[in-house]
Amino acid sequence: MQHKKIFLTEENADMISFRNYESGNNNNILHRLKMKKIMKRAITYELTPKQRYCLCEHFLKGRTMKSIASELELNPSTVTRHIQNALSRLQRVAKYY
Numbered sequence: 001m002q003h004k005k006i007f008l009t010e011e012n013a014d015m016i017s018f019r020n021y022e023s024g025n026n027n028n029i030l031h032r033l034k035m036k037k038i039m040k041r042a043i044t045y046e047l048t049p050k051q052r053y054c055l056c057e058h059f060l061k062g063r064t065m066k067s068i069a070s071e072l073e074l075n076p077s078t079v080t081r082h083i084q085n086a087l088s089r090l091q092r093v094a095k096y097y
Contacts, residue, residue, distance in 0.1 A: 051086035
């Protein structure tokens with residue numbers, strides 16, 4: 001018996017996603033919504049104000065670490081450390097869920 005190789009393209013990925021959605025298999029969507037809610041809560045309550053500010057400015061607003069550092073009058077390596085510590089805290093929280 002020969003196996004036929006199927007390559008994932010944008011078209012068939014959309015079809016697969018739509019078929020899963022039609023069949024009522026919304027586990028992935030529900031999982032994403034749950035994780036989004038957990039991360040929002042973790043960012044609000046688990047991070048220090050500087051970690052939260054540096055993380056949001058860098059990832060959400062696309063600012064460089066140098067520009068954040070000059071605004072906060074910190075060394076760029078300190079901003080990097082704040083972001084790394086924030087990410088490690090968020091990863092720890094995400095492991096529980």
